[in-house]
Amino acid sequence: MLAACGSTADNASSGGGAGGVKTDKGVTDTTITLGVMTDRTGVFKNLGEALTGGNELWVKDVNAAGGICGRQLALEVVDHGYKADTAKTLYPQLEPKILGITQLVGSPVLAALKQNLIDDNVLTAPASWSSEILNNPNVMMIGTTYDLEIIDGLAYLQQQGLIADGDTIGHIYIDGEYGGNGLRGSKYYASKHNMTVQEAKITSTDNDLANIVTGLKGAGVKAIVLTTTPGQTASAMSNNAALGLNVPVLGNNPTFDPALLQSPAAASLDKLYVAASSAPFSSKTPKAVEVANEYKATYPDKPKNAGAQAGYVESLVWQAVLEKACQNGDLTRAGVQTALKSLTSVTTDDLVAPLDYSIPGAPPTRGVYIAKVDQNAEGGLTEVAPLFTAPDAQGYKAPHQQS
Secondary structure, three states, X not given: OHHHHHHHHHHHHOOOOHHHOEEOOOEOOOEEEEEEEEOOOOOOHHHHHHHHHHHHHHHHHHHHOOOEOOEEEEEEEEEOOOOHHHHHHHHXXXXXXXXXXXXXXXXXXXXXHHHHHHHXXXXXXXXXXXXXXXXXXXXXXXXXXHHHHHHHHHHHHHHOOOOOOOOEEEEEEEOOHHHHHHHHHHHHHHHHOOOEEEEEEEOOOXXXXXXXXXXXXXXXXXXXXXXXXXXXXXXXXXXXXXXXXXXXXXXXXXXOOHHHHHOOOHHHHHHEEEEEOOOOOOOOOHHHHHHHHHHHHHOOOOOOOOHHHHHHHHHHHHHHHHHHHHHOOXXXXXXXXXXXXXXXXXXXXXXXXXEOOOOOOOOOOOOEEEEEEOOOOHHHEEEEEEEEOOHHHHHOOOOOOOO
């Protein structure tokens, strides 16, 4: 058995492959293996479970249709529990087995593995949407970034008359790339509309936000922006109601978990809006409905949230890359990098807006859905605005954007 395994690796590294296609790690004559580094036990475990379910549905669908480049797809799944040190331990075990990564959850994890991904040339679709990571050539962003989600979300609130030029808005954010990138969006929007941003920095383990919301009330905020964990969202929303502040609250996808609807905070969630580049679980977009129905039938006990569609669309983009690499006759790690950079309009049946990977450092799209918490909707969110891009988002230049 050891000899057989060694022989397969030698053939792959030498560039041989079925149909004359060049291969190296993660690809044999019969199989393409992608990695999943998810959170199944940490603060984003419900999101991680749904993302992984979406990835697995895609594998099932593609394999049933005959695979890609004459090969079946397989996933190697590991759980880092949203802990960077655990991810650092798991990565060396995973890396030799895979062509690339179709899901990597968490800004701290991505930061910890940044140099590994560069050194090993592992193309990665992160479930982390900070524009600060777009200087990593191995990152394949699926959707738009936290800063642009917040810019679009604030534009929606202003379109609805919920905030106005000159207002003060609060922003509660986790210290780090996730929170800081969301804050970047708030500050950019505020600069365009003569607004003041009242900042409140927290850690990922701070769960009682009463003093912070009290401070925001004292500052006279007209809205609150969150880049937080779901548990912190619950505290912010409860205190927004309990203190009589009752302002609209804007978050992005990681801030909300449908499990909050079964928590003591449930009655206070009605003022929460979510801006995300992927469709909410209850979206009526035909492809979103198709994925949601397949997900429910396959995984009746898994969490039902927008991660299901986001996981599926992560994988659809990987499919476009793999198919292009196959056309080029090169399924090596370098080959999939080349294929990605040639893609100028990847479409996903409106699960996300069309994606353009040809501009270095730029978000591949700027469009978002806006959803509102709804106790009666599957997944807890109802879409209130279809895919759109605000004018301020169109004019925004990301930190590493080269043109």
